[in-house]
Amino acid sequence: MPILPFFTTDVFTTTRFGGNPLAVVMGGDTLDTATMQAVAAEFNLSETTFVLPPADPAHTARVRIFNRTAEMAFAGHPMVGTAFILASEDPDLREAVFEIGAGLVRVRIARDGAGAAVGAAITTPQPLTVGETLPPELIAGVLRLDPGDVVTKTHPPTVASNGNAYVIAELTPDALAGCAPDIDAFRAALAAHPQHGNRFSVHVYCRDAMTLRARMFAPLAGTWEDPATGSANAPLACLLLSLDAAREAAAFTVHQGVEMGRPSLLQVEARREAGGIVATLHGACVPVMAGTIRV
Structure with missing residues (x-):
């Protein structure tokens, strides 16, 4: 039975227990879709992401996004929150590219004067x-x-x-x-x-x-x-x-x-x-x- 690390973060806020909570599961490339969906239902948040190896090694990660009932091709707060979690674990991460169902999401990490990650900016994967x-x-x-x-x-x-x-x-x-x-x-x-x-x-x-x-x-x-x-x-x-x-x-x-x-x-x-x-x-x-x- 795999044991995977996870993190939660509140997104679009500087105050804990404000904003939109997100669960980020690191790994899970051996899990099937039904199991990922069950994990998202267990967290019972608006969205849960799974950070997986990218298909293209030039990119940072492939990210699968699930709400409580279905997989999503794109969602904003999961992209910002996932980038923040990865940047919190990797002090050298400044930019990232995520592969998601809707395409590629380009990310810029926001850091404070001490170099700690404090958020992110993401560009939409598709035009309007x-x-x-x-x-x-x-x-x-x-x-x-x-x-x-x-x-x-x-x-x-x-x-x-x-x-x-x-x-x-x-x-x-x-x-x-x-x-x-x-x-x-x-x-x-x-x-x-x-x-x-x-x-x-x-x-x-x-x-x-x-x-x-x-x-x-x-x-x-x-x-x-x-x-x-x-x-x-x-x-x-x-x-x-x-x-x-x-x-x-x-x-x-x-x-x-x-x-x-x-x-x-x-x-x-x-x-x-x-x-x-x-x-x-x-x-x-x-x-x-x-x-x-x-x-």
Whole structure:
């Protein structure tokens, strides 16, 4: 029975027990997918990663990402947190390249004046793609809001992705604070939109200039609410930039997790490149636990 080391870290925060917790399992290349999924369910966090040898030796690692119920092609806080854990173990690590299901994630390690790892910046593995738009009534239904609470002046509720698709909708500030997910409405929404696979994840926000407040709900994937969602805030920033033809780049500060008592802070930079609009996510991390797991 393999015994693997693991670490947990709180991501997108400088305060322990804030931000979004992540479990990082070192190794596990002999494990099958079902066992990895069982380990992720055991940790019962938004995501758990497994750090494996890369397919290309020029890269740092292959990283598999699991939420409570399924493997994910890309997720933001697991990339930032995994980079932080590796950099905490290797004082010489300054840059990294992770192989994930959605492509390659390029990483820059953030260190303090003493050289200790304090966080990381990651670039999205794919440029922005924009999918279907959805009626405000659908968003209002899954979050127990009134249709008028959904703001459509800038854009209607829109599916957007940088490697992991979310339904993105703007709300009034009061509505953002009052969201209350309706699991039956989420199930009905997924049944009506089966192209979303086994999840119907809704990322909602309100905006004050370049500062955003956000919440993300994915109850069908086992995450009733997420404290910090890099893979949702990245396409949010990219979507907003795509709608502002006068800008080549835009930097946003995102506050998430406040209503959960796990305040998180994300810095997101979106920019236009030859291949499309991409984003870089910056986040701080705090170490929490270390141990071993028998699998």
